[in-house]
Amino acid sequence: MSSPPPDNLAPFMEPGRLLFAGPCEFIWGAAEIGGLPPMGPPEIAFAGRSNVGKSSFVNALTGRTTLARVSHTPGRTQQLNFFALGGPPGAEKMRLVDMPGYGYAAVSKEKSNAWMRLMQSFLSGRATLLRVFVLIDGRHGPKPPDLETMTAFDRAAVSYQVALTKLDEVKPAVRAENIAATLAALVKRPAAHPEILLTSSRSGEGVAEFRATIARLLSERGA
């Protein structure tokens, strides 16, 4: 938290803070492909293995504790949850989309296949989707399901950026190793953003930089 943001992010720290300073409201839950909300303002989505901390991070970004439901038990989030940010629902500046996790064996194959189809259909057919953030557990670095997901995004040309989570629990040596392994896994991935985000929703590490990254993304797309 103490190190300054990279130069290219510095101008977006304040716009990022402001974007997330206002209200953020749950607007829509989609449990099936036909149930997606009509496209509107730009969207960003959160993907990652079950229990990696997606819903917790949505809460950390928006400064809430109970906006997105969090659980010790993997498989908590069971639909695509849409949140309106930067304005009242209907006039929001953008939307955040919290998604179910992948790679959790205790969720029935049938259910997890249905979630995967739902996510694939959303991610590949959404003109208003700016970027998917792929959250990877910073305690372990990328695992096979993470690599498979990134490969699927590369093939479908879904633009994504990786963030490491739960870094409050990671000792410096392991942290350096897992950062290196993550960067190595991103080389030659055409749809991957080259920079990774280092985060913890518990300590607040990287939250301000994440907000700035989103503000920069909005400004790049002229939104």
Ligand SMILES: Nc1nc2c(ncn2[C@@H]2O[C@H](COP(=O)(O)OP(=O)(O)OP(=O)(O)O)[C@@H](O)[C@H]2O)c(=O)[nH]1
């Ligand atoms: N130490 C630590 N634990 C965290 C952090 N973020 C989340 N957790 C814990 O990780 C568990 C899972 O968090 P969730 O936010 O529900 O994870 P999720 O990725 O949304 O999980 P699914 O919805 O099941 O895919 C909870 O017990 C959280 O308290 C973090 O930054 N640090």
Ligand SMILES: [Mg+2]
């Ligand atoms: Mg969740």
